Amino acid sequence: MTDNHLNLAPGAEFDLIRRFLPHAPRLGREDVRVGPGDDCAVVTGDGIAVSVDLSVEDVHFRREWLTPREVGCRAASAALSDLAAVAARPIGLLCALAVAEEETDDLAMDVMDGVREAADRSGCVVLGGDLTRSPGPIIIDVTVLGECPAPVLRSGATPGDEIWVTGRLGAASVTVARLLRGEIPHREAEEAFACPIPRIREARWLAERKLPSAMIDLSDGLAGDAAHISSASGVSLVLERDAIPVHPAVRTETADDGDALRYAVAGGEDYELCFTAAPGALEAHAAAFAAEFDLPLTRVGVVEEGAGVSWRRSDGGVEPLDLHGFQHFSAP
Numbered sequence: 001m002t003d004n005h006l007n008l009a010p011g012a013e014f015d016l017i018r019r020f021l022p023h024a025p026r027l028g029r030e031d032v033r034v035g036p037g038d039d040c041a042v043v044t045g046d047g048i049a050v051s052v053d054l055s056v057e058d059v060h061f062r063r064e065w066l067t068p069r070e071v072g073c074r075a076a077s078a079a080l081s082d083l084a085a086v087a088a089r090p091i092g093l094l095c096a097l098a099v100a101e102e103e104t105d106d107l108a109m110d111v112m113d114g115v116r117e118a119a120d121r122s123g124c125v126v127l128g129g130d131l132t133r134s135p136g137p138i139i140i141d142v143t144v145l146g147e148c149p150a151p152v153l154r155s156g157a158t159p160g161d162e163i164w165v166t167g168r169l170g171a172a173s174v175t176v177a178r179l180l181r182g183e184i185p186h187r188e189a190e191e192a193f194a195c196p197i198p199r200i201r202e203a204r205w206l207a208e209r210k211l212p213s214a215m216i217d218l219s220d221g222l223a224g225d226a227a228h229i230s231s232a233s234g235v236s237l238v239l240e241r242d243a244i245p246v247h248p249a250v251r252t253e254t255a256d257d258g259d260a261l262r263y264a265v266a267g268g269e270d271y272e273l274c275f276t277a278a279p280g281a282l283e284a285h286a287a288a289f290a291a292e293f294d295l296p297l298t299r300v301g302v303v304e305e306g307a308g309v310s311w312r313r314s315d316g317g318v319e320p321l322d323l324h325g326f327q328h329f330s331a332p
Contacts, residue, residue, distance in 0.1 A: 173267020
């Protein structure tokens, strides 16, 4: 283990990196053997979970909507949410940042402050990354690493399992809708959009009790992400229309239940958890979960034989889900 000072050669780029990472995050962490300052970071753990998430200006965010700090926090939080999806313990992250040369001072520093904020609250450290010039949009590429000896995958759902979600859905999508109309967002919903909280602690709490049989984070919307569990597990997920936990800001924004459900089920970027569990397994734990995290757990459906995602209406009938999650590329 080396010292805690970031040793880099002279130069403007390296001076900025030293400002990004004034202290190499090694002391006090047995899982980080080598941090920033070398060609690679070196981490240790029992089953290393790795994921990457890319954020591009005017695709994932607009500068008139978010401060640079929020841009960084949001980008890192989206990547860290993938660790929550498999119930991994975060170790660290790498951030590659591309900005215009004239913005490599204050703006870049503010973006990295947001990245560090997301890392700190998730219990991981910034291990390094890359910095380059961009003639066009800001680009932030975040790679996360965690320890996951027993990952919870998308493929473990079986017929009879119940479907559960954490939190309330639709806050991010209703915020984007208001911003697109040039309106001021609801404050609570805007916070969920600007700097979402990856449900890492919640996922590990559930996994420690061996409750989820399959799990995913809700980045593209419940409709689309439930379809991933359906495909990976070879089962049908039947969602109950009346059970979906809609964020209060969505109820304020919409005129009827149909509009509210579209935000909550198809909007995306909630970064809550959707998981399946054996029948009745959550009954003894839901109250303790809510007390521990100040966050509701809601049963939203059941796993059945078959394929795809369907609605169960209030009259008990089942119909195909007429909504889908966000996709960057639409089918021709």
